[in-house]
Amino acid sequence: MNEFNEYFKSAFTVDNVIFGFDEGDLKVLLINRGEEPYKSKWALPGYFVYPNEDLDAAAKRVLDELTGLRNVYLEQVRTFGAVNRHPFGRVITVAYFSLIKISHYNIQPSSIAKKAKWHSISKVADLAFDHKEILEACFHRLKWLVRSRPVGFELLPPKFTLTELQHLYEAILETELDKRNFRKKILSMNLLIDLDETQEGVAHRPARLYKFDREKYEQFLAEGFSFELKESKKKEKKSRSKKVRANIAWKD
Amino acid sequence: MNEFNEYFKSAFTVDNVIFGFDEGDLKVLLINRGEEPYKSKWALPGYFVYPNEDLDAAAKRVLDELTGLRNVYLEQVRTFGAVNRHPFGRVITVAYFSLIKISHYNIQPSSIAKKAKWHSISKVADLAFDHKEILEACFHRLKWLVRSRPVGFELLPPKFTLTELQHLYEAILETELDKRNFRKKILSMNLLIDLDETQEGVAHRPARLYKFDREKYEQFLAEGFSFELKESKKKEKKSRSKKVRANIAWKD
DNA sequence: AATAGCTAGTGTACACCTTACACTAATTCC
DNA sequence: GGAATTAGTGTAAGGTGTACACTAGCTATT
Incomplete structure (x- = not known):
């Protein structure tokens, strides 16, 4: 052969x-x-x-x-x-x-x-x-x-709390994250659907349950984190040439 | 075998x-x-x-x-x-x-x-x-x-101008970059050594020549883009636990 | 020697993002 | 009913990214 x-x-x-x-x-x-x-x-x-x-x-x-x-x-x-x-x-x-x-x-x-x-x-x-x-x-x-990218939902059960999600990130990154900042960031992406349910059987204030919005995530990836969003918020009228400018990050 | x-x-x-x-x-x-x-x-x-x-x-x-x-x-x-x-x-x-x-x-x-x-x-x-x-x-x-990371020096001759460097980045990223912002960013990293020489034989204002500071670059990589720098600028006295906090970027 | 042509080089203001940080809310257990 | 435990929330300050336009210095041309 x-x-x-x-x-x-x-x-x-x-x-x-x-x-x-x-x-x-x-x-x-x-x-x-x-x-x-x-x-x-x-x-x-x-x-x-x-x-x-x-x-x-x-x-x-x-x-x-x-x-x-x-x-x-x-x-x-x-x-x-x-x-x-x-x-x-x-x-x-x-x-x-x-x-x-x-x-x-x-x-x-x-x-x-x-x-x-x-x-x-x-x-x-x-x-x-x-x-x-x-x-x-x-x-x-x-x-x-x-x-x-906001992967990691792959590792959690279908319904999860924000704290669980944060713990997952902390386990992967081997670091601690700030609760408020973490939540702000995660929620601002609109990739979570609030199920309007809460945990049961826990000996403390029960947390809200969320699920991952796969559709929005696909969309998110498809759009490729478009650079233009930042621009368009500012000058919504001028929709002309839209020169896409790259961003050099130099972070690891 | x-x-x-x-x-x-x-x-x-x-x-x-x-x-x-x-x-x-x-x-x-x-x-x-x-x-x-x-x-x-x-x-x-x-x-x-x-x-x-x-x-x-x-x-x-x-x-x-x-x-x-x-x-x-x-x-x-x-x-x-x-x-x-x-x-x-x-x-x-x-x-x-x-x-x-x-x-x-x-x-x-x-x-x-x-x-x-x-x-x-x-x-x-x-x-x-x-x-x-x-x-x-x-x-x-x-x-x-x-x-x-600021690679790319690898592609240029030992002495180069900032404009040449910018053109290289533009060629790789297939985009245009803003001259002032590019220079600000590059120079702020302190990876370039100003040779105090200028171009010769060009029919316009000659540009300064730089070379790449390989030593600083090695150091840069070795330090792993330390997160702590940001902190230490603020509170230089407290050099205790230094909890390293990770940054979640979600850019591409 | 003046001027045209060309590229080098520079600063600032604004929006946005990141970070640090502490108290109240809701539930169970005893 | 109080202790214990985790959930949930906002704000101020600093830093970073981005947009943007004029002057400086050299050569070539006349």
Whole structure:
């Protein structure tokens, strides 16, 4: 099937970093390896890419096989190809990450895994292969992502309180946020729908419940954070050339 | 050497998107393919990754072989692995991009290339394989990069004027920038050293020449854009807990 | 030597965004 | 009914982004 010199061929895989959020903690799904190498060690769920399978499709398949999940946020992060990353030979792996609502899915360990389990990000120690490094790259990407667009709803149950949302952000960013400022910012985006319901069974003032407005979010992304809004508030009459000016931010 | 099932093996390559800047135009280095497939078509310079070679090393080698360049900005962007991206079989490719000063180097076409030539980004038409898509992904990354940190000096000669720098940014961002605001921003970062020299041989008021302060830049990156600076200007006395607070931007 | 042509270089005002910060409201538990 | 707990709210100050127009200094031309 493949005309290329065997010399240039190598095995390649996808590894999935699956983030979830539970009990106020950011978690990652790990499997306990059932075979050598690194037998009994924790590792990221991953598998070979089939020869007739696109890369993204492979990542989706692996996720699906592990969690039964489809249509989730899934993004390629980076490819790891150090010569000695796999003790049995050359294996290049493409890292993907995804965000899922833990409560929704039963994780069924697959054949490669003795068991699959959610681990708190902060408590993950050594992992098989270079998976710790892969995890860190993906965590870094998640941090960036969560700052640059209001993702993260992906990790919460359908109904949530603002405090829960804030805790999620704090867990991802590993920092504390100011309650009032956080709420102001979140609410100003109009991406939340106030459900006019409150929590039940809590031993304190119950919080309002919200859900995520997916439609507005799609719109939001489609508009690409248009620069022109700022202008048009000021001079609504002049709708002529509209020179779009770029903004140089230089923040991380 | 490799114990893995042949079934899961495939050829893999790196492709380099090498950006340069010349005559006010952002350019990309392309080679004209000397062999099938896509013979005589323009393509990104790329080659197989050797089995005993790390991925990043392969990208560096390809760049070096083409341009004689070492120690340049080189960053992995994304891996392209559609099943049919290569007509002769499955080939996964990892895309890297780099920034170089065109004037400094003589590009010597290698054996795979009939010739290598700089092309204006805006005029690149079809490319071999999925290289147009790869180019676009890298261009997008460059745009992002240039907004998020003051890279871009990499593309200019050692001495440059602020107007040249501005033109570079405009070429990358495909937009116009305000002269005064641009200068204010750039100068406020203290990353430029005023050489106290001026242009010669121009038929108008000569501009001051600057060079890039690499040391300050390293420092800048090392400090990680510290959040604390803002605080310390205000209350310089209280140097206690310094809770670092994150900033959520939600811009693109 | 005057002038035209060209690009360099500079400051300010306004809108908007970010940040810091503390008290009252609503509920349960005892 | 009071203690405990978390929800919920506004404002002032500083900083950043943006729009905008004129003078300065050099060459080339006459």
